[in-house]
Amino acid sequence: MDLFNNLIxxxxxxxxxxxxxxxxxxxxxxxxxxxxxxxxxxxxxxILLPIxxxxxxxxxxxxxxxxxxxxxxxxxxxxxxxxxxxxxSSVVTCIDGYQMAQQGRAGPALAIAAIGSFFAGTVGTxxxxxxxxxxxxxxxxxxxxxxxxxxxxxxxxxxxxxxxDMVKSIxxxxxxxxxxxxxxxxxxxxxxxxxxxxxxxxxxxxxxxAVGVFAVGEIVNNLGERQERRVLSAKxxxxxxxxxxxxxxxxxxxxxxxxxCFFGVLPGTGPAxxxxxxYMLEKKLAKDPDRFGxxxxxxxxxxxxxxNADAQCKFIPMLTLGLPASGVMALMLGALTIQGIQPGxxxxxxxxxxxxxxxxxxxxxxxxxxxxxxxxIGLWVRxxxxxxxLLFPAIMAFSAIGIFSVNNSAFEIHLTALFGVLGxxxxxxxxxxxxxxxxxxxxxxxxEYLRRAMLMSGGDPSVFVTRPISLAFIIATVLILVVMxxxxxxxxxxxxxx
Amino acid sequence: MPAIRALPLATLLLAASLTPAAAQxxxxxxxxxxxxxxxxxxxxxxxxxxxxxxxxxLGRQIIVDNRAGAGTMIGTELASKAPNDGYxxxxxxxxxxxxxxxxxxxxxYDPIKSFTPVAMLAAGPNVLAVNPSLxxxxxxxxxxxxxxxxxxxxxxxxxxxxxxxxxxxxxxxQAGVKFLGVRFKGGGPAMIDVVAGHNQVAFSSLVQTTGQIxxxxxxxxxxxxxxxxxxxxxxxxxxxxxxxxxxxxNWWGIVAPAGVPQAAVDRIRKELAVVLTxxxxxxxFANEGAEVVQMSQGEFADFIAxxxxxxxxxxxxxxxxxx
Amino acid sequence: MxxxxxxRKDFWSGVMLIVVGGGALFIARNYQFGTSLRMGPGYFPxxxxxxxxxxxxxxxxxxxxxxxxxxxxxxxxxxxxxxPLSLVxxxxxIDRAGFIPAMLGLIIIxxxxxxxxxxxxxxxxxxxLTAMCVVVFIWALGLPYELIAGIW
Numbered sequence: 022m023d024l025f026n027n028l029i030x031x032x033x034x035x036x037x038x039x040x041x042x043x044x045x046x047x048x049x050x051x052x053x054x055x056x057x058x059x060x061x062x063x064x065x066x067x068i069l070l071p072i073x074x075x076x077x078x079x080x081x082x083x084x085x086x087x088x089x090x091x092x093x094x095x096x097x098x099x100x101x102x103x104x105x106x107x108x109x110s111s112v113v114t115c116i117d118g119y120q121m122a123q124q125g126r127a128g129p130a131l132a133i134a135a136i137g138s139f140f141a142g143t144v145g146t147x148x149x150x151x152x153x154x155x156x157x158x159x160x161x162x163x164x165x166x167x168x169x170x171x172x173x174x175x176x177x178x179x180x181x182x183x184x185x186d187m188v189k190s191i192x193x194x195x196x197x198x199x200x201x202x203x204x205x206x207x208x209x210x211x212x213x214x215x216x217x218x219x220x221x222x223x224x225x226x227x228x229x230x231a232v233g234v235f236a237v238g239e240i241v242n243n244l245g246e247r248q249e250r251r252v253l254s255a256k257x258x259x260x261x262x263x264x265x266x267x268x269x270x271x272x273x274x275x276x277x278x279x280x281x282c283f284f285g286v287l288p289g290t291g292p293a294x295x296x297x298x299x300y301m302l303e304k305k306l307a308k309d310p311d312r313f314g315x316x317x318x319x320x321x322x323x324x325x326x327x328x329n330a331d332a333q334c335k336f337i338p339m340l341t342l343g344l345p346a347s348g349v350m351a352l353m354l355g356a357l358t359i360q361g362i363q364p365g366x367x368x369x370x371x372x373x374x375x376x377x378x379x380x381x382x383x384x385x386x387x388x389x390x391x392x393x394x395x396x397x398i399g400l401w402v403r404x405x406x407x408x409x410x411l412l413f414p415a416i417m418a419f420s421a422i423g424i425f426s427v428n429n430s431a432f433e434i435h436l437t438a439l440f441g442v443l444g445x446x447x448x449x450x451x452x453x454x455x456x457x458x459x460x461x462x463x464x465x466x467x468x469e470y471l472r473r474a475m476l477m478s479g480g481d482p483s484v485f486v487t488r489p490i491s492l493a494f495i496i497a498t499v500l501i502l503v504v505m506x507x508x509x510x511x512x513x514x515x516x517x518x519x
Numbered sequence: 520m521p522a523i524r525a526l527p528l529a530t531l532l533l534a535a536s537l538t539p540a541a542a543q544x545x546x547x548x549x550x551x552x553x554x555x556x557x558x559x560x561x562x563x564x565x566x567x568x569x570x571x572x573x574x575x576x577l578g579r580q581i582i583v584d585n586r587a588g589a590g591t592m593i594g595t596e597l598a599s600k601a602p603n604d605g606y607x608x609x610x611x612x613x614x615x616x617x618x619x620x621x622x623x624x625x626x627x628y629d630p631i632k633s634f635t636p637v638a639m640l641a642a643g644p645n646v647l648a649v650n651p652s653l654x655x656x657x658x659x660x661x662x663x664x665x666x667x668x669x670x671x672x673x674x675x676x677x678x679x680x681x682x683x684x685x686x687x688x689x690x691x692x693q694a695g696v697k698f699l700g701v702r703f704k705g706g707g708p709a710m711i712d713v714v715a716g717h718n719q720v721a722f723s724s725l726v727q728t729t730g731q732i733x734x735x736x737x738x739x740x741x742x743x744x745x746x747x748x749x750x751x752x753x754x755x756x757x758x759x760x761x762x763x764x765x766x767x768x769n770w771w772g773i774v775a776p777a778g779v780p781q782a783a784v785d786r787i788r789k790e791l792a793v794v795l796t797x798x799x800x801x802x803x804f805a806n807e808g809a810e811v812v813q814m815s816q817g818e819f820a821d822f823i824a825x826x827x828x829x830x831x832x833x834x835x836x837x838x839x840x841x842x
Numbered sequence: 843m844x845x846x847x848x849x850r851k852d853f854w855s856g857v858m859l860i861v862v863g864g865g866a867l868f869i870a871r872n873y874q875f876g877t878s879l880r881m882g883p884g885y886f887p888x889x890x891x892x893x894x895x896x897x898x899x900x901x902x903x904x905x906x907x908x909x910x911x912x913x914x915x916x917x918x919x920x921x922x923x924x925x926p927l928s929l930v931x932x933x934x935x936i937d938r939a940g941f942i943p944a945m946l947g948l949i950i951i952x953x954x955x956x957x958x959x960x961x962x963x964x965x966x967x968x969x970x971l972t973a974m975c976v977v978v979f980i981w982a983l984g985l986p987y988e989l990i991a992g993i994w
Binding site (some may be wrong): 063064066067068069070074161163164165205207208209210219220221222288291309338342343345346347348350351352355356358359361363364365366367368416422424427428429430432469473477 | 547557558560562564567568584585586587588589590592596620638649679687699701702703704705707708710711712714715716717718725729730731732733734736799801802806807825839840
């Protein structure tokens, strides 16, 4: 088996002083931009791309990759501390992570996020090393019908698993789907709900909606409370997770990693889907699902692991086939081109030092992130002791800079203000916000895949059940419905007979 | 307010016209280069190295200002309303010549009247590539197959008005065929679908296709440029392979708000001529499949006018304008 | 007439959904609907907005029931106005006046949303935070914003 030799070879490449240095720079920059909302890996990598011209191809790729997965790490920090999602994928972490922070458990939440991410990163890296090429081939079997059926399953699961006021959750998913439609229709080029406003032709940015409803909405809500913010860090119980916490998180981390790897391998699933799925799964499996949304550590551990595994596995199509699944991956391919390397499936065999060196560096980078993040926890938690009357203007400032830096668009700042008002209103009316964001992410993709599938099949809806992978998802969807809905029906019947 | 503002400006202009030395001192402050796409977008990949190296030559910083949105129209409109003092420049691409026919730009900007062409930077041909499972070996066979099965062969492209979409639409018109047009959010996902075989035909940039062609995952039938490209020497041009007159390339250039001082334009052009021969610039352009093209200012103006005319016709004939 | 329903969560939830869904439906009527087999750009928007209206009706009916949950808890009109307003001010100032005025405006105005507003403290804090952001974002990260428009 040459895997072992290959890995040794890879570590030999990655452990050179120069490559270690670039790996460190990458994860450090990644953590920083991850903490800040808005500024994401895409923009940062684009700006740093010219710099990579002067370093070796391996070092360039190692640094850029470090920025990418480092950002996924950093994104959870502000989500947990102040309900501000640093990256798209950390929205889910806001739900329970922020609640934990409010209960004085910011330390354990941050630590478990780091530990979960490290585990997931390790598994993701191994997966690429072991099964990269075959997995990429499987992923290519996913066409429009498969993706649609998969997302349908996700949406049904989300609706069925929603706790609390189920109808309100579903209504919010629908609202999110509708918001996601704003902008140019991919199929026809028609402008929908853009009111002749240029800025709306590309749709509303996810970060605008997320920061608006979560961060700004939460601030308005907090300021309305009679006792304006009992000090956030109330009684910081302990900085690190207890044995209890670790035991509770082990399962979610493993399952989240599995889900993250699955979604990560598929290039057509955007960010945040993996972490949403993990959250829903953990909530379903929990003995007392009522704790979710009120500071359940499983709600941080699972999604964070899923998110990092997803980020890691998104490299598979790029590394093995030279196909970019996202803008970030396209830029990394661009970095290769700048170096005079033609991206494509041949890179793996012709430039093994690139492939194996990068894989080894990812593991090293993940380890660096843990070492980098754990000591910072104490510092972060202390930041929370800033009085709320000063803390919230600071959150507003970082939100504004972050959002503005994405497109230099004042319009998006104003839109964030609007979503802040809406978020507050929805909170007051008892609407859960996460399902809306799930709908917002899934909506445009589902529509795109459904219409594409129908277009390519010539209007024949049977494509969804004649293609085996798609059929499997449809069957799973039906099963979820039966399994989940049946007990509640039975319960109702029993109630009647009583 | 405008009067007060105009006063110093007028004195400045007067001073500038009286003392030619002042004009020679351009640039006296940092220059803003508006890039109407997000970091990482095609205009950005081409524009960013220009900002770095041209800034060095001019001895002044060139600040990159990404103003993405609405298929480059947000940044373009912003540039059209900027002061025409030579301190605001705009990177334009093929979208500049297409958007006026796809969208209502009244009251926003006019591609000819609102801008002064400064310099052409680069061009990158598109490549007609098919999934190897499609039983065709050249452009003529593809046309024959498409005529046999009109509207059945899947052609994957990015959205309406994108470079890939335009290349395919032009092909449909000139070859007299009709594909099953399948649109994606971006060029990357469209390529994945063609490599995977869910769709069969793609018109895409060199950088997105070359690796796949060399490894046999895609079959190249033709390139959209006038001459064959060095990296794919065996691939004929689409023009020679069966669609005479076909030419579809993405291109990039720099324009300034109309009425920019000629002295500024001359200075920029003089330095650009050097910058465009620098190896780092050439290498970074390759990232977008772009090759340096140098034109005189007049040639560039004629080129823009010709592109506008060409795509007006294509947009009209293909009926791609959304109602 | 009993106006108690005006205090109920579900009633207003329903109203919100009907307004949004109805509005979207009104706009989407112009988009080509297509058929289920060949969906036009209007298909999804119409379906989704119609669903929202139905949800809205459901909630309004729920809200009219006696004993439905009421809107409770305190909230601050001042915060609801001032916090979004501070963002709007930032948006207006950043392109016209520059980064520093926009930051100062945002921080000072948003701080006023708090009942615990202390002028001197906020002024000092805003200067400190702005200076920090200039160092981090403009100098270290190189964001291309003018510090004070036309001057810096």
